Amino acid sequence: MKRRDFITTAALVSGSGFFLNSCQLVDTRKVFKKTKKIKELNADIVVIGGGIGGCATALAACRNHQRVILVEETDWIGGQFSQQGVPPDEHPWIESYGAPASYREFRNKVRAYYTRNYPLTEEALMCKYFNPGNGSVSRLCHEPKIALFVLYEMFAPYISNKSLLILTEHKIKKAEVNGDNLVAVEIEDVNQNESIYLSAPYFVDATERGDVLPLSGTEYITGSESKSQTKEMHASQIADPENNQAFTVCFAMDYQSEGNYVIDKPKDYTFWHDYIPDLIPAWSGRLLDLSYPHPATLKPTTLGFNPEGIATGEALNLWKYRRIIDKNNFLSNTYKGDISIVNWPQNDYLLGNLIDVSENESKKHIDAAKQLNLSLLYWLQTEVPRPDGGAGWKGLRLRKDIMGTEDGMAKYPYIRESRRIKAVFTVLEEHVGAENRKLVSDELEAADFYDSVGIGYYHIDLHPSFRGNNNIDMPSLPFQIPLGALLPQRINNLLPANKNIGTTHITNGCYRLHPVEWSIGEAVGLLISFARAKKVLPRTIREQPNLLMEFQEWIQKQGIELKWKKNK
Secondary structure, three states, X not given: OOHXXXXXXXXXXXXXXXXXXXXOEEEHHHHOOOOOOOEEEEOOEEEEOOOHHHHHHHHHHHHOOOOEEEEOOOOOOOHHHOXXXXXXXXXOOOOOOOOOHHHHHHHHHHHHHHHHHXXXXXXXXXXXOOOOOOOOOOOOOOOHHHHHHHXXXXXXXXXXXXXXEEEOOEEEEEEEEEOOEEEEEEEEEOXXXXXXXXXXXXXXXXXXXXXXXXXXXXXXXOOEOEHHHHOOOOOEOOOEOOOOEOEEOOEEEEEOOOOOOOOOOOOOHHHHHXXXXXXXXXXXXXXXXXXXXXXXXXXXXXXXXXXXXXXOOOOOEHHHHOEEEOHHHEOOOOOOOOEEXXXXXXXXXXXXXXXXXXXXXXXXXXXXXXXXXXXXHHHHHHOOEOOOOXXXXXXEEEOHHHHOOOOOEOOOOEOOOOOEEOEOOOEOHHHHEHHHHHOOOOOOOOOOOOOEEEEEOOOEEEOOEOOOEOOEEEOEOOEEEEHHHHOEOOOOOEEEOOOOOOEOOOOHHHHOOHHHHHHHHHHHHHHHHHHHHHOOOHHHHHHOHHHHHHHHHHHHHOOOOOOOOOOO
């Protein structure tokens, strides 16, 4: 029997500090009961999930001379930035500090891409912090495909020197575990039903739903914890594993004032037109309406909508909210109208869960969410009130090319809540929530974690949930990312790099945004690189003060900020 037909467990993991009996051999042909020849690849790190966290993990690891295989289910890497079409939600200080140097590099490259390739106005060229869409949600609202181009540009040298292999359109199907160590995974081509067997000393779960956790037997939590479990001020009275936030399938549209792009009436339009979310506290009325409960106060609030760029008074103009192309940034006639992303309260999907359900159940709800989108678009084209007393904007056009799909919908749903590892340390509301923090600290600052591996900020923002909770939206404090939240309690060589870290249902609400996910991913890539160099387990770095101090000093030299500046 040839050597390549076996994996020597000790050989795989000895460089990472695992010292197992060298006679423990795994016959890969028996592991997955293969009925046909299966391709086998190995690397230092296998990253499952090519979203923001997965890309950041791969960049950090490759920069530190690790061989990485990055696996992505869709044909676009970039997660929220690209395949999900979500312009970045960021904190007020993002242009100067509060994110890793590599995240700042990404943002600079996005702006540089527009400067090099687009016919910008003189004013736009002179703008220090150019915002292609001038969307109100972010200082950098841009087209999804630009994030894709920039990420591949950042990966280019590592692809060229063969330290990085990116496998798009592949999905994890199985995992092989030996004791407390993940040995290998089987991934499948989503188009051809062909499998590849991947082995490595380390694995990273950077999927949007924490897909590797159940396959590997890694202990995890879903939904909301109870107040008795976490003592959090805003926790539920009763734990509910199915109480996950709404997901959204984003889409893009532009506006052509002289056109008529009204789509055929969607098959589920009557249902969605009349649908009133069943939530506690109650929603303000129909979902397809310009009135909604303000996330923080839950009082009925009026939104505005005008794709011609005309002000809508004090009401937020939804058109400008996530606008990714402001035609006024570009030379005359480059664009006849703006382009905007729809990720609004009106297309949050509340009728089904995507966590721990079958693929058929998941597909059913994603398809229904797309019907909600088409119904929203049709309502905007035909019924939404206009300031002139009319109804509908027939010049709204679904931009399928923006999302790179035949139906015009994002390639993957924007999932706000994942399976979460049972971690060595769990971030609670008392650590980061402004109100809860007052009860445990005299200083109005987030908890100071001795094992910080990064920083981030976003308010605690929980969208309405599948189980009937309305918005939970409240202030948080600029926070740190503790190393302990990245370590599973038991499994040694699988680390999380998305929304699947050691947070609660409540604190997930501020740890799930773009720059924080990037920071988590980069910390994981650096942690594995350091652990392999020192020949220790990642958990050992946290447990040994000298090692932890050395690690923190090392990552700071690589552009990681560990503490927030005073007097921001």
